[in-house]
Amino acid sequence: MKVLANDGISKAGEQALKNAGIEILDNRVAQDHVINFINENNVDVLLVRSATKVRQDLIDACPGLKIIGRGGIGMDNIDVEYAIDKGLYVINTPTASSKSVAELVFGHFFSLARFLHESNRLMPLEGETHFDAMKKSFSKAYELSGKTLGVIGFGSIGQEVVKMGISLGMKVIVLTRKPKTKVLTLEFFDGQTLNFEITSTNDMDAFLKEADFISINTPKTNEYIIDTPQFEKMKDGVYIVNTARGGVINEVSLIDFIESGKVAGAALDVFEKEPNPEVLLLMNPALSLSPHVGGNTVDAQEKIGVELAEQIIKIKETIQ
Numbered sequence: 001m002k003v004l005a006n007d008g009i010s011k012a013g014e015q016a017l018k019n020a021g022i023e024i025l026d027n028r029v030a031q032d033h034v035i036n037f038i039n040e041n042n043v044d045v046l047l048v049r050s051a052t053k054v055r056q057d058l059i060d061a062c063p064g065l066k067i068i069g070r071g072g073i074g075m076d077n078i079d080v081e082y083a084i085d086k087g088l089y090v091i092n093t094p095t096a097s098s099k100s101v102a103e104l105v106f107g108h109f110f111s112l113a114r115f116l117h118e119s120n121r122l123m124p125l126e127g128e129t130h131f132d133a134m135k136k137s138f139s140k141a142y143e144l145s146g147k148t149l150g151v152i153g154f155g156s157i158g159q160e161v162v163k164m165g166i167s168l169g170m171k172v173i174v175l176t177r178k179p180k181t182k183v184l185t186l187e188f189f190d191g192q193t194l195n196f197e198i199t200s201t202n203d204m205d206a207f208l209k210e211a212d213f214i215s216i217n218t219p220k221t222n223e224y225i226i227d228t229p230q231f232e233k234m235k236d237g238v239y240i241v242n243t244a245r246g247g248v249i250n251e252v253s254l255i256d257f258i259e260s261g262k263v264a265g266a267a268l269d270v271f272e273k274e275p276n277p278e279v280l281l282l283m284n285p286a287l288s289l290s291p292h293v294g295g296n297t298v299d300a301q302e303k304i305g306v307e308l309a310e311q312i313i314k315i316k317e318t319i320q
């Protein structure tokens with residue numbers, strides 16, 4: 001079996017494939033040449049990230065192709081239904097980056113609660129002269145421990161955020177479309193585990209009234225999940241982090257509610273406009289920002305490679 005990892009694969013993933021006797025071609029073939037490359041090299045598996053497009057024409061022109069793999073979650077660049085109709089296996093790695101995203105959520109919460117984003121910006125400019133003034137203004141900081149964490153969306157990332165919140169001693173409430181109960185497992189470094197049960201609510205108003213820190217972890221929705229009416233129902237001084245998708249929170253309303261003081265601080269890893277977010281967001285000192293890097297860790301990339309390799313090896317065993 002031959003694999004073309006057109007948008008790259010981690011060393012760990014490459015090794016796992018090699019160990020299973022699978023040949024890996026870690027080439028970067030330009031989109032226009034992918035079809036020829038696959039046919040000339042008898043490629044069985046095409047692995048992509050978001051750069052390479054796998055459309056109907058490619059699927060039709062490569063009859064030898066058996067598996068299409070997406071390292072990561074979103075499959076917008078693959079005609080998934082068409083590929084499955086044509087008998088191909090389509091695989092991805094939906095949970096490989098969940099812990100990384102959840103850790104970024106808390107990175108932002110800590111930054112907001114302790115003004116780290118503002119300190120980093122101001123200290124080089126105002127350092128010595130305003131040291132004491134900054135110290136005073138940054139003393140309206142908070143501990144996360146003992147506060148209420150509101151998690152919107154109880155999927156793979158939402159669950160990791162819940163677990164991290166519990167580990168920090170936060171009260172955790174979860175908002176879902178229908179109430180559900182899940183047993184989650186805290187895993188410790190020495191292999192010990194601790195199970196706990198958590199039941200979500202679908203009562204948005206009660207949820208918004210109670211949460212001190214809100215983390216959004218839903219897919220992109222047609223309508224904003226957090227818009228003006230939802231901001232109005234939040235606690236005064238709430239902190240919000242969106243690592244889900246631009247479009248789940250109304251960015252214009254967010255700025256209004258930051259300016260009114262209702263929202264004490266917010267963080268965005270994803271934006272309605274990428275790669276050029278609204279300048280008003282970029283300039284707002286109450287925002288902690290990151291350029292859509294939730295899943296961009298060495299650990300997540302390694303897991304993505306290994307999870308792809310494991311799935312390919314399983315399919316190889318089935319079809320041989």
Ligand SMILES: NC(=O)c1ccc[n+]([C@@H]2O[C@H](COP(=O)([O-])OP(=O)(O)OC[C@H]3O[C@@H](n4cnc5c(N)ncnc54)[C@H](O)[C@@H]3O)[C@@H](O)[C@H]2O)c1
Pocket residue numbers: 073094095097098101152153154155156157158175176177217218219220221225243244245269270292293294295296
């Ligand atoms: N920032 C990054 O780099 C990064 C990386 C990976 C994923 N993400 C994004 O994070 C989000 C969550 O990913 P995931 O892997 O946990 O997805 P998931 O599919 O495992 O979970 C999403 C959950 O949200 C729920 N949901 C949908 N609409 C809802 C609503 N209106 N209210 C409450 N719950 C709702 C779904 O039922 C599901 O349980 C996605 O938008 C994903 O694209 C971002």
